[in-house]
Amino acid sequence: MSLTVKKLQVTYNPINEKNTFTNGDVVCGQVTVEVAKDCQLDSLYIKFKGKAEVLWTERHGKTTSVYHSKDKYFSVRQYFIRDKNAKDDKSCVLTNQHSDSYSNVLAPGIHIYPFSFQFPLQNIPSSFKGADGKIVYLLEAKLSRSMRLSKTESTTIDFVAKPDLSPVSGLMTPQHEFKDKKMKLFTSGKVAMDVKLEKSGFFQGEGLKVLLFVKNDSSREIKPKYCIYRKHSFFARGKRRIHTKDLIKEVGAPNPPSTSENVTQILTIPHDVEPSILNCSIIKVEHRLRVYLDVKYDSDPEIKFDIVILPSCQVPDVATAPPAAPGFGYEPFGNPNPQVWGFAAPQAPPAAPQPSDFPPSYGTYAVYPPLNDFSKN
Template sequence: MFNNTVKNFKINFSALDQRNTISSGDVITGNISFDLTKETKINCITMTLTGMAHVHWSTRNGKTRRNYSAKLNFFELKSVIVQENSVTGGAVTFKPGSHVYQFTCHFPQGNFPSSFHGINGKITYNLTVGIHRPWRLSKDFVTELNFVHRINTNQPELHAPLLGSNSMTVCFLCCASGPITMTASTEKQGFMPGETVNITCKFSNASSRTVTPKVSLQQKQVFYTLNKKSKRMRIKKLMSVTGQVISEHTSDVHTVIMLAIPSSASVTISNCSIIDVEYFIEVSLSVRGSTDLTVLFPIILCDTPIDAQPPPYYYIMSNTVTRFTVTYRPAANEQNIFTSSDWVSGEITLEVAKQCKIDSLLIQFKGKARVLWTESTGQISVTYHSKDKYVSIKHYFVWDKDSGDDNETLLTDQFGNPYSKVVAPGCHVYPFTFQIPPQDMPSSFDGDHGKIVYSLTAKLSRSMRLPAEDSSQINYVTKADLTRDPGLMEPQHEYKDKKMKFFNSGTVAMDVNLEKTGFLQGEGLKVMACIQNNSSREIKPKYCVYRKHSFFAQGKRRVSTKDLFKEVGEPIPPSSKQNVTRVLTIPLDVEPSILNCSILKAEHRLRVYLDVKYASDPEIKFPIVILIAPKVPGVEAPPLAASGFGFEAFGNSPAWGIVPPAAAAAAAAAAQPSDPPPAYGTWLI
């Protein structure tokens, strides 16, 4: 009967944050609303704010079953939204219709644990609104609040990196093979749900078996009775990533494994006497026919972003290596962009406080694409990811014979001598020059769920140390050439008509033509349309250019669109026909189209539609391709390296003295009879 009387009861909040969370001391405001189907007497409407934790589990020993449970009540606050009649002290009569009442309550101050729902227990905070009527049981409406305990993010241990290592020797019968070693590190200890953890790993496999690196995120739930004499522990694997197989007799394999923390993961709970929630990152090497080699990192999940301190090698090497950077000379155009066959010059700067020995020093040019997103269904989260590699070129200044890179280029100094492994105190500069491969690679890109990155990475390795690395990204674009693909110059034509209904009568039609498909940034996109308005209302032609990002992984696709710019044409009166020409100027800062990547695409569309009042708008969509605009021609590219392998090997370095520029240029000319191709801008006419 009550449900027939009270309809559409809602509790509406107006002061929650973007993530719909509250914390200690917050003010909660909102209103309750409901509809009455008939005149109703109500004694009062109350509101109760409660917080509690509850655990329960059972064990079985033969035929005996034993139950364990515990409950904690943090607080219970009551207030009245609608009071009884102040004159008669009886019920208040409510008329049929809609009723809305405002409320305000303060969440109490205290060290309360965050909301949590686990396997054998939960922590909940509820807001209960009760409607009390004469001679009837009260009707309660319960809403659960998402409470988050704010931790102090100024704790140094949250920002500090984590480092761990382990090793073992695989034995079979009486024979033992070489050792397997692993060193891993994270950039910090504190993370947020939804954040990605970068685990830097170094593996060496001197055994005769292949090993597979794996990284997983594990949640540890512990439930206690009130006296903590009994407890129940559950381990739940939330996410797992498998790396590439490491072959036998392989040493110094460096890799970074990315582990995405599910956005649905709860924060760490350590301030509840009957429930603990902890998180661990497990880095392991799976060895066929043997136990796994494992390193565990305890991490803390919180709701506040935490910045990382410098990576672990900073602390390990700071007494000796005081500076290690890689820089490059900007491109010879205003927007600092590079394309295929361009030349890139730069230098590695290494500053040491005392003499040290290095195992290897290299510069690497890399180009790769990566996509990653998470989809949630109920309590299940699935992460989709994929990656693609376009180029990876390594050149060594100092080569480690155990690196396995026998086919890579070894650079020499300005005199043609190998670089020394022993570095004297002071600042040392290692210059380089290389040519971007003349191949079809997608442009640099940074989207919501993926990116394409081209970078220069310098790596310094020393014995018994984590490698020092520094990276610098370069802005690469596919060379603009409207003639390379005949389809870019092909015209497009579409026709669309629509019969009006309801508040309109007649028909509208449009015949639209584009001169071509490919356009440069800053170019005018000419749209020619013949519009027939046989309806009873005025219509307006409208134009919209929008971009479409598509991400592909594991047979799934994620799409996002965004309107870039719109324009509105002149109105066309009823019962008329007009030829309309509109030139849309493509902005210079619009990202170029990317159609040559297998795991992501950046496409563009032109939408031409007729704005018809009180009716759906007929529209035509044209695929268009936007290419990078020509840039200002640059200066001539630098000469080739003295080593003849594409890297510049001359310059000034305190370890060997200073060479005059004229002598360096002469040495380069002798080693390379012909100049490299001109810079990117000179090709774009």
């Protein structure tokens, strides 16, 4: 097959400098097939899909246990050439109005097949890659010939979920905790701290303001310390695998014995920190703020806050994409019960590609199947 089919390639057009896509964005691209001589195809299609997957192993004595789980979000195909003997597949809808014009016999040379898909407006998680799991969105082309091995090529797409700070999500709700501790061993007295946060959700690059009141009625100097850390959780077969990492550590000015002080500390969220992922059933990316008092020769009193890191708002707006069918709007961040979604095929091609990018026959949008109906994919 390699002597006849010289190349099968999938490419797509970036829509911004970061080469990221968000909810509602349209992915336009092309499948390129190069053949050295006359070649007859049984089928040729491009698949657009999104999925999460976790995998790890654990050793228990002489036994190795494998923990594996998958979660599929969507899978839809656009056929350029379809096998006439193939059965109908409910997970795909032929919407390319020029699909019937493609010949299944290719002459020597390069053949280009344009496609376009739209990311759902519904709440799906951002792309992710961790130690024991990943969330990927990809385009996969498959070329099949009679009595030959099929040829497959794919490329991944970086998807960043559109942030939502609506009151429904509770991310604008202030947080407040109090903690006191009686000193023991080599320190006498008592220390207390009162910590407030203005909200729970923060964008990449935003300053997180910590309002801290410290009362030091002990015999020693104490130092307030701050730490933002990340936790990756992977779930499979009733088990959870956890990895944590400190992202930011800062130390405040010391508080002498028998003093009280109000402190405001600003912690800047890094621009490149990965956003929180709370809407995936098998992978969680969570963030916490830990505020504690460093006390010599004694355990440190601490307070922890759950915080949510949202992607910066410098991503394309959903309004730039063709409108979706009524009733399929974007759901609040972290909705545990997303509704079944789909998209109607628009009546005209998207405005993003220029005439020079594609031949006049480039395709329209594929209609998505119901969630969890991917037994054949």
